[in-house]
Amino acid sequence: MKKTSVRKLTAFFLLSFLLSCGHAPSSTEPQRLAEETYEDLLMAFAAHDYQQLKEKLARIKTSGIEDKRIFYIEAIVALAENHPADAVPALQAALAIDPEYAEAHNTLGAVYTQQKHYAEAEKALAKAAGNPLYRTPEKAFHQLGYLYQLQGKPEQALACYQKALAIKADYFPSHYELSRLYFDLNRFEAAALEIEQARILSPTHPGVWLRKAKIARALGESAEAAAAFDEVLKLQPRGLFADEAAAELEALGKYR
Helix, strand or coil, X not given: CCHHHHHHHHHHHHHHHHHHCCCCCCCCHHHHHHHHHHHXXXXXXXXXXXXXXXXXXXXXXXXXXXXXXXXXXXHHHHHHCCCHHHHHHHHHHHHHHCCCCHHHHHHHHHHHHHCCCHHHHHHHHHHHHCCCCCCCHHHHHHHHHHHHHHCCCHHHHHHHHHHHHHHCCCCHHHHHHHHHHHHHCCCHXXXXXXXXXXXXXXXXXXXXXXXXXXXXXXXXXXXXHHHHHHHHHHHCCCCHXXXXXXXXXXXXXXXX
């Protein structure tokens, strides 16, 4: 798995994890210890101190404390350090404790997608999407859409992206990927509408402007395309987006 893909995958789940995990009441000594341990891990997690997290997790494994959230943090740390193979057993351990843990199903599905284990990914993501108690089901539907898109199943992908947006109309990832799906289907007007929604939600995202430029070029709007490619270079002077924008501008005869 590429490091950039891992970073995107990790960032996608970190905030949602912190927002969605509740605090279970502690009525017994093991529960109290698990809760204190979880809070301690969250402090290190918020500080991005992965080394401290790993040390704490190693101690937890010898303590006998078992908490699905702790296994989930272990998985996220593994992903952050580009070790997806280590994330899978941690997520499976969390699901062994709570088979209905939707966030773990969703993350496991995303990891399987990156590993191209598509059948396992679909099964895990369907579990998350079908859980009526999942607080953010749009994430699972989006991941299913992305999975189908990778497999060349545009109709299934479209349905899943639309489902995600029906749940959360301002869900940036689905607008962004839906614009790519429409573009690949040569539905450029529809792609333009979706990328504009993505731009409204994230106006400084260089990838949005790169896609906006490509759509404009496909529509024969050369001046608008050049302006959007220029915006990519303003937002990201160096990097993959910048390199592609510079090459595109050169092809348009605009790059100097």
